[in-house]
Amino acid sequence: MSPEKDNLCSCYWPEKILLLPDSPAILDEITGEFRWKNSDDEGYIVFKFCPKCGYEIPKISRDCIDGIPKEEYIELQSTLKNIRSIKEMTKTYGKPDKEVIQMNYLKKSETVTIHIFKDCDEKIEILLRPKSADQKRKK
Amino acid sequence: MRKIKLPVEYYPCKCLKPQEYRDQGNTCIKFHPETGAFDILYNDISGEIWSRIMFCPFCGGRSPQGKYKPPITRPLSQKEKLQETTLKQKIKSLEDAYGLLxxxxxxxxxxxxxxxxxxxxxxxxxxxxxxxxxxxxxxxxxxxxxx
Missing domain, CATH: 2.20.25 (N-terminal domain of TfIIb)
Structure with missing residues (x-):
């Protein structure tokens, strides 16, 4: 089954939802419907199209999530489940291989916002972006 | 390869189902008061997520995007360009940025x-x-x- 050929969702958002621990959705085995349970467990709604890419949700569960085998994806998800900070993440996976920082100054100027980037090579980049009318009002 | 519907393929959502399911109250479809757009509310491994509906899950049409406006692309004025150049000269590290700004x-x-x-x-x-x-x-x- 080729998503490109069949006009099927290729962003895998529906599969990512299905694999969540205590997922709110199921793929019905008989009808192939993607069913999202209601919050009071009274019924469900059926999604036909992916809300992220706009293409059809496949009726059969795919074995890989964007090239990552399902089992590997689930394993990673379960490790990440209780991680809430970079400190906790570093304890599990060691130091990150890359770190990129962006600092935004939104109120220093009436007409522009200031953005400062530091990439993994310690290189600093500075960008000024014009403010929208809404941003000007918010100041 | 990932693909997303391009503007030429868009057709606006006219099925009114997102509105209907939002009004039902017990579905995952919510109206985000700040963005003015439809979202799907659920919990992932990081906690509660309000995920923007870009395309209607029921008809595949482009969903209303609320108050979102694409960023302004006007060029910087001479004065702003000069301000950018000055900042580039003065800021060589994040510490410099903290010191100056x-x-x-x-x-x-x-x-x-x-x-x-x-x-x-x-x-x-x-x-x-x-x-x-x-x-x-x-x-x-x-x-x-x-x-």
Missing amino acids: GEPDRIFTQYKFKNPSQNAVLLACEVIDNTQENEEHFTVFIHPKKT
Whole structure:
């Protein structure tokens, strides 16, 4: 089954939802419907199209999530489940291989916002972006 | 390869089902009061998520995008260009930025873990928003390794 050929969702958002621990959705085995349970467990709604890419949700569960085998994806998800900070993440996976920082100054100027980037090579980049009318009002 | 519907393929959602399900109250379809757009509300491994509906899940049409406006692309004025050049000359490190401009309003930090498993990489994003009483967000995304 080729998503490109069949006009099927290729962003895998529906599969990512299905694999969540205590997922709110199921793929019905008989009808192939993607069913999202209601919050009071009274019924469900059926999604036909992916809300992220706009293409059809496949009726059969795919074995890989964007090239990552399902089992590997689930394993990673379960490790990440209780991680809430970079400190906790570093304890599990060691130091990150890359770190990129962006600092935004939104109120220093009436007409522009200031953005400062530091990439993994310690290189600093500075960008000024014009403010929208809404941003000007918010100041 | 990932694909997303392009503007030429858009047709506006006219099925009214998102509105209907939002009004029902017990479905995952919600109306976000701040953005003025339809969202799907659920919990993922990072906590509660309000995920924007870009395309209607029922008819595939382009969903109303609320108050979102694309960023302005006007060129910088001469004065702003000069301001940018001056900042580039004075700021050579993040410490310089703190010294000259003070505490930023928002700080985004992205961490990449290249080898958490055989086929995936992890991208962790930390956001500190000083405009919202020092609100902090931490989210991790699982992505495929690029071959």
